[in-house]
Amino acid sequence: MSPWSEWSPCDPCSKLMYRSRSVEAFGQFKGLVCNQPLGDRRACQPDRVCEEQIRPQCSNTEFQCESGNCIKKRLQCNGDNDCGDFSDEDICEDVKRTPCGKHELELSELGRTAGYGINILGSDPRSNAFNNEFFNGLCNRVRDTNTLEYHRIPWNVATLNYATLADESFSKELYDDSSTLLKEVLQETKESLSLGFSFKFTTTEEVTNDATPSNFNLKFGKQKTENIKKLTEYSSVKHKTFMRVKGKVQLSTFRMRSRDLMLTETFQNDVAHLPVEYMKGEYFRFLEDYGTHYAISGRSGGEYELVYVINKETMTKKETGDKKALIDKVVTSVSGGTAATAAALKMKIEKSGVLDVGAYVEWAKSLINAPVLLHSQPEAIHSLIPLNMPHGNAKKENLERATKDYIAEYSVCKCQPCQNGGTVTLVDGQCLCLCPPQFEGLACQTLKTDLLRDVNIIQEGNWNCWSPWSTCSGSRRSRTRTCNTNGLTGASCKGETESTDYC
Structure with missing residues (x-):
């Protein structure tokens, strides 16, 4: 970590002063994990009056x-x-004719949760920016194809379609090592593969006063992190193979309106309390509350994943008295559904090693009340800042800058390269090496067997972080980066050393 910056001047409206720091290099090869807050605040007495x-x-x-x-x-x-x-x-003394007349329609839970926040690095935002209990006097409704009941759609949602699709795909092949499996799991997790293997599933900035965290979302984020850590523990364990089973239940598709969106009072208050001057820690906190982006359209429902850790030596024996001896562990992840049904499904799987039909049915039935985002088209969160709000333009520009800084702060470019073609990966403040099948070790430095000694290996470096942008010249600016080949012989990096942009 870098040293803390100097304290900012006392903000006359919040009566707080701020400071921040940066991550210089993430922990690697059993080094310390960098998962501490980058922003700090403390109370102060301002020397000027807050402009109302x-x-x-x-x-x-x-x-x-x-x-x-x-x-x-x-x-x-x-x-x-x-x-x-x-x-x-x-x-009101008397209620006028209600928008839905004599029909008392409940708000669709799939509509209530639409517009999910998205953190492009993988964590689950703690709050939703949209007031999805506002109808603008309309009675738009949709029919649930399962219950055949009609539900009301909020104003913010332009279209909502119920379309239940159950999809189960069993892995056609076993994974001989955890690194290959981990790489596939992480690739499916990312919102943008252009960011490289940089992941942040756990929020680290303190929650704002007004934000209302979703405990289930936070637990699921923690669940993802724990499962990834469990799988990485097997990178140095021999005689194990892995089988992955995953299932998905899609309930609906939705699309948000492109204009005149109604935001929650909490979101507007949190925007109003953002400092006009750019304070990195405060804006990072806002991004972890609401997301770097939101889902302008998407599919919602639930999904589960099972990874069987199989004892390869037992499997190769002709006879085994105990079938359970084949399976050392089942690493389980359940996303969506109520907390009770998701926990019950997970517990049954971990106890018996198989998907319990009864627990699965109860979990699938509960998805209608607690759906999660399965797939989305992201839109930048800063596009939601009301420009008629005081200092709206400045705060929108600050949020746009904060999003870029946030992605750059938690980048795999702050990791050292792996040996023997290993893939450098950043997960929750720790650099990991995902090794090719023939190598193992913290840096992929150890050959698994001498039989593979003659295999041709291409050493790959890791890009250092981009330099700051140059000054604008002729409506263009540029930046550069270098290839980190520390400890490697004959290594290189794939990609360009220079990037240009309009300004």
């Missing part, structure tokens, strides 16, 4: 909620909580 942030006045055709938000006057007294604090309904 006055929200835009509502027009003559709008009603001002107690929160200060403006809604159309036609939304008053319609039975919907359009303000979010019921201030549009509290003044």
